[in-house]
Amino acid sequence: MHLVTRVRNRPALDRCGLKEGQDYTAINTEFLFEPIARLVRWISGPNKGWAVVTALTIPSYLLFELIARKRFKKRLREFDLVHRITPVSPAVPSPMATWCRRAGVPFVLGPLNGGLPWPKEFPNLRKQEGEWLSGFRSLFRALPGYRSTRNAAAAIIAGGKSAFREIPGIWKDKVVYIPENAFDPSRFPVPTHRRSAQDYQGRPLRAIYLGRLVPYKGCDMLLEAAADLLRQGRMTMTVVGSGPESKRIRNLIARLDIGHAVECTGELPHRQVAEYLRRADILTFPSVHEFGGAVVLEAMAMGVVPVISDYGGPAELASPHCAFLVPLQERDAYIQAFRDVLHTIASDPARLLPLAENGRQRADKLFTWPQKAEQILAVYRWVLGQETTRPDWGIPFKDD
Template sequence: MTGRPRVLVIAEAANPEWVSVPLVGWSLARALAAVADTHLVTQVRNRDAILRAGLVEGRDFTAIDSEVLAAPAWKLAQVLRMGEGKGWTMVQALNALSYPWFERLVWRRFGAGIARGDWDVVHRVTPLSPTVPSPLAARVAGTGVPFVLGPLNGGVPWPEGFDAERRREREWLSYLRGAYKALPGRDATLRHAAVILAGSRHTASEIPARYRDKVIYLPENGIDPARFSRAAYAPAEGPLRAAFVGRLVPYKGADMLIEAAAPLLAAGRMRLDIVGDGPMGHALRAQAGPTGGVTFHGWLAHGAVQDVLAGAHLLAFPSIREFGGGVVLEAMALGVPPLVVDYAGPGELVVPGTGLTVPCSTRAGIVAALRAQLTGLCADRSGLADLGHAARARVAGRFTWARKAAQVAEIYDWVRGDRRGPAPQPMAE
């Protein structure tokens, strides 16, 4: 088929003023508007921010008011998390219970138009979680309109040896996470999807074999060059400067980083900037001590985060359970090479020649490997500039939102065609 496709983009979470999943939903939806005639369908809590971004309600987007179920579920999740930003699996479980109401309202509003042929493709961008089924999938497929699902990501297993961190994160439901595969609606969602976008190779591996022929690997995160416009400028002389950016929670690994860097910090051979805050903030400040080698910035505005990152020789980010790893891409976009644990999202983003990795082992093993890498860099950091240049080129070539939208456009062309050939695999290494 020729011409720009007409695409109804379903992104319950899409907000230009938030971070994480809502920013992913917004960014991909806006990028898709450059390659297709799109209409965004989102939840009413995002309306004001989208209006401030310049979109016109009714023409560019529709806000669905599902608060009768969504609001109580969100409040309950915050109570169970005790205001500390933990228990992500609990939040997803509650969302899985309330989200179908949102899709029911979407069908009520747009079902007749879909059946009438007003849209060439319906694409559900969020929720990203593979545990949340889509009641829309079967209804849309029943009209003959292709239903695109994803990117889906999440459910990365906790690595062995980190059960204490798992409990501190209040991830009690993660022990039962595999049960989602038996939930009503999961198989129907996958069966009726024309294409399943997998945001990680782990998520792709959990799709049943009978549906693997329509799974396409497309990492969830992307970069807006207008938002990440700085270039690395770390000084050639002086101590090694490393930066950590993220919530100060157990699985992010800031405590392992401080422990690994402690002798280098004490000797004045390294400085560490920590951007972010969270329930571990007080403990991490106490762990760092009064040496002056660690600067805690707290939460910073976006531009200020870029300033800190661009002034570092590397991003040190030893998260042990990161689904996407958006901050890794952000550092790479600035030309700052990352040092990450080779596991889950960051391990997929940082390919050889674009950054440094340490094996995902025990806590003691990770600390020792980090210390070895940092010690080596304190002695000779001459190779970091080449890594940074390669990292920046990788992001520019594969991970801008515009590039992702172009890749999704290929998928739209495929699902609108006869589909007798294999599905495109634009992200294959």
């Protein structure tokens, strides 16, 4: 395997022991990418306007592939296949797909993600997130290279159900659905102690929120939903994350008079997150517009039961057999529905036990990185003719 990547990834690859020129090639397009990214941050604010970022950085991705072609034109036939993993946006065309087809080298595209509509129940979220351009998202199908990329690809990996659904039917026979998220079992190991009903007695329910503090992830709605339990001493909550909503969240905690039961850690290194998860009973993650949701897998792996919206990526990764899926509704009704679920759990925490075990098994069966590697290898074998049946891991559009 030879990795072709942006030069900004060189330090991380070197730390892993990879050798430039032998294991990977670093291509410098930062002189074009970074000024555009700074412009978008200036227009939309930090961590906002992802659709604008994608649209304006398309030229840098095309430049990346042009440079890659020049460096590998004479060597392209040395490889059995070419896999373009990033960018995950379906709006970015790939000239490499056509170049590979001409050379007789199978081209694999994806995982592609996106296409998740902004929920109609929260009409102001798109504006708050600086995603005005997403209203014109469907126009990406008219971009030069959109059709040729998909026509030339031997396989297209869809990283989410929304991405799967928006791929036109003429290419569906080459699409494989593989959720893009996974977790590292060494960082989020199965707890050595399996809880019993007695473990919940004599203490409050322990909830944890993991994520950026931005409007669509709904930490404010979570606090309102949990406020009664927190004030009554029947629940504690740890908020792990930072973002533009940090000050507003702290003010809300003070206004709701729940500061004695809520710990705000700010942003933590990824390796420390497991320590907080290990002490939690439930992951309370009410995000209403989430493509992925890796925190859901990390929680499931450690026996922490997710309480999540029944929409987008989190609902794909979990299932009613291992999580509480809260129907997406308008704000007040959604908060009340979340509140009802939390009160139901607090009244009988032992109901978490079978869900926790089911979640551990589901995460281990489908969503570890080694499992993800096997899923991708199955796609490779299929496009190379080593397998005649298109891979199907039994994940899409049903609960396992």
